[in-house]
Amino acid sequence: SDHNVEPITPVQASEVKQRDLLAAFTATPRLATAVLWAASRDEAMVVEHLVDLGRRTASERMAHFLLELGARLRLVGMADRAGFACPLSQYLLADA
Structure with missing residues (x-):
């Protein structure tokens, strides 16, 4: 991994196996669309953070x-x- 996560409040996490996730996407295509949208949004935030580092005070x-x-x-x-x-x-x- 090229990064880490450090919670500052209590968290609950669950493991999701790849096969279960793919089965859920097959059964519910709208879920797959929502997850892809969220990933796309996260990628846009990464780009915005790069701009932060280089161009903002x-x-x-x-x-x-x-x-x-x-x-x-x-x-x-x-x-x-x-x-x-x-x-x-x-x-x-x-x-x-």
Whole structure:
């Protein structure tokens, strides 16, 4: 792997076997479409992060990160237009 993940809040994870995932995609093509859309969206975010590194100031990078975090949390009901809980320390924000 070329990266790692470090949770900052408790998480639950489950293993999904490839054959089970392919069977689910076969049975539910809309699920396959949704997963591919999510992967495409993630790829677009990676490109945006590369732009962050090369063209934005530190303040601009931090603003973009916090706005993106808020948008992603709104998608899953963990934020609203007024804001969101942010348990990130200065150390974690610097890494981000």
